[in-house]
Amino acid sequence: MRYWSLIFALAAVFSVGAFAYAPFSADWWLPNPAGEPYHSVSTFGREIDALFLIILVLTGAVFIGTQAALVWAQFRYADRIGEDGLPVRPAQYFHGSQRLEVIWTVIPAGILVFLALYQMDTWAKIKFRSASPRTPVLAEVTGRQFQWAMKYPGPDGRLGTPDDLFTVNDLHLVKDQTALIHLKSADVIHSFFLPQMRIKQDAVPGMAIPVWFDCDRAGRFELACAELCGWGHYKMRGDVVVHETEAEFQAWQAAKLAEQGRSQIAGADEPEGDDR
């Protein structure tokens, strides 16, 4: 009978083992660039990862402690029937302990309040509008079934002017520069999710929400939609390209503008649009 406790021990060991193995496999750990499984590319990402690890360690310790107590109680206090058909050992008769109740109320309460307060600063830095950077906007990103429409301000640095650059599913930014994005939706709710940069923000129709982040590695990353938006939700994927230098970004923008070229600039001569 007492060996039933082992199945609970097995589940606990399996859980701890899977979590302990996870950091050693790039596929199992937090999403990071290939070849650098422990390097989080964004400033916010590093802070979030640190907070994640704190919670992982704390909850891991609580998990091991409670499971050990549970399995021990299951094993140690299993009923045993003697040869006379009577229990070998009677159950103890008590109704609780005020001291224990106070201890296991106050200590977890302290830990939980600490955890909550400790997160506040990072949360404020990432999401509070008062913390948004005073930099020119990189792009206006509009989610729409099932694509990400990007509008870059172009060479003049202002959105809504004739030199705006439009791309679809293609977000470009510069390494080590804070990218500020205005997030909108054209139809239903989407969610702008950059797994490697640990950024997620819902795009809500009728709202323009600022999102800002940076990246300290040049290369290609992925943009995902994280909020169910219809039948094509699963493939609402975008490319994120981080350029090594500002010049490289400008060169890409110029090339794209030239490609977008004729119709856009020709159309700009006509009096139209709300920005004129």
Add this chain to the structure above:
Amino acid sequence: MSAGPNATEPNPHDHIPAAASNFLTRYVFSTDHKVIGVQFLFSSLFFFAVGGLMAMVIRWQLAWPWKPVPILSQWLWSSPGLGGQMPPEFYNKLFTMHATIMIFFVIIPLLTGAFGNFLIPLMIGARDMAFPKLNMFSYWIMWPGFVLITLSFFVEGGAAEAGWTSYPPLATAARSTPGSLNGQTYWLLALLCAGISSLTGSINYITTIVMLRSPGMKMFRMPMTVWALFITALLQAFALPVLTSALLMQTLDRLAGTNFFTPVGGAVANAPAAVGGGAPLLWQHLFWFYSHPAVYIMILPGMGIASDVISTFSRKPLFGYKPMVIAMGAIAGLGFIVWGHHMFQSGMNPALGATFMLSTMMIALPSAIKVFNWIGTMWGGRIQYTSAMLNAMAFVSMFIIGGLSGIFMAATPVDIHIHDTYFIVGHIHYVLFGGSTFAVFAGIYYWFPKLFGRMMSERLGLIHFFLTFLFFNGTFFFMHIVGWHGHMRRIADPTVYEFLRTPGVVGMNQFMTICAFGLGASQLIFAWNFFYSLVAGPVAGPNPWKANSLEWATASPPPYYNFETLPRVYHPPYEFSVPGGEDDFLPQTTPLPDNITLDPVMA
């Protein structure tokens, strides 16, 4: 409670009502709370199978995207021209209806409908519910819901596919996705029916528990299951009106052209722009104002069941009975001020998110206290490994995982990364399957003898538990890992993304799917055990587990009037292994020995 001066004198107001006269009023349109409980049990178990089969198909698609599902594909969705592949909108219907059915038509009706109805009058020593006709109504109003939710698969566009959360405008704009054409309206009406059922049920439970307790049954002498169902009913009674109004508002948005949830000029899929003026986030606030308490509606009765089962099979008084009750009250109270933690990334004011983080962290506290008390209950006991006990232990063990993983998402910065990923899917399944469903199994194994007068097979019960427990962990544990790796929920094909196409992630997805099939197949043992024992199980006596609470003081199954004379109660139901007693249990109807005084703070 007004009671006679001594126990033996019958209460003059107490009389046994006449029996139901014919088959229809006795077994179908019955006002007997036990029959209604059994009706809830059977219909919920049926929908449990339906929802479970949907999960199997969902898992197939995640492990082997676009591979035709064996056998089923040709019947259900496939156009031969597509080679039997599942269309992505069908995948969206599956997870939407899996969650909707499991939450609104399985777990809530099982815990409150089946156990609530059957147990409350028996455990407090009443002849029936306070409002038997309303009780009958609370079951039969489920049926339009059952019909609508089933019918929705067969309307133009098919069943709803906006997720069980049904966020507008996806859910309100008819052209946004096929399921929003008609299926969403059926979904809304079906949920309205389920909501009315829960609401009428909860009014009945509250009134019954407050008014109809038998002589001597003080509030602090009620079993934890009754306490849990009482607090659950309070949650339902106060939260459901909000959901009901939200459902009506969404129905009006869809059918009557109102704009509660549509922004100014909102247009989806090139439809003409709406006048708008509403707010999509309003729905989320209203929906979660109910649906967060709903999570506690689905776990509190489980906590009650686990407390009773663990105490009985540890042959030991419940550790900290009153602190346990207070902790449950705290969960319910805090449960009303944490709904915003579903909306941290929604565009809601982030400052509000910070306050919701604090309240959400605090709600972990009473849950932790309960876990410590359950372990304390086993400590020093004489643990009997019955099927019911093992499932209750699994409830504790798995609820620890579900509770701890909640802390990750309560932390707003960490939630930025894991929000809407498989981490949350893992969390909810550790709470709703690891918690509620194991508690349901514990409850069924424990009260089956009382329900039907026969014992279930312990051997099959142990095998069922063994397989379920192993496959459950195999199915859901890796969801945490793929989740923090960034695997979004509700995507029909993860391999679209480079970072989800790697062998490690694909391997975990396939492992989870295989375990899910094992988990599904294991339930056949339960089904066999259930139905076989129903007709051929050994006959159970009135009190096969030697338990203390009142339901064991009457016959199995109880007569329609429950008790010959209303029992008199002397103490809480947890007096096991009282020193000096001949038996190791002391029914609530037997006075405590003179040398025992109960700790006024703990017991």
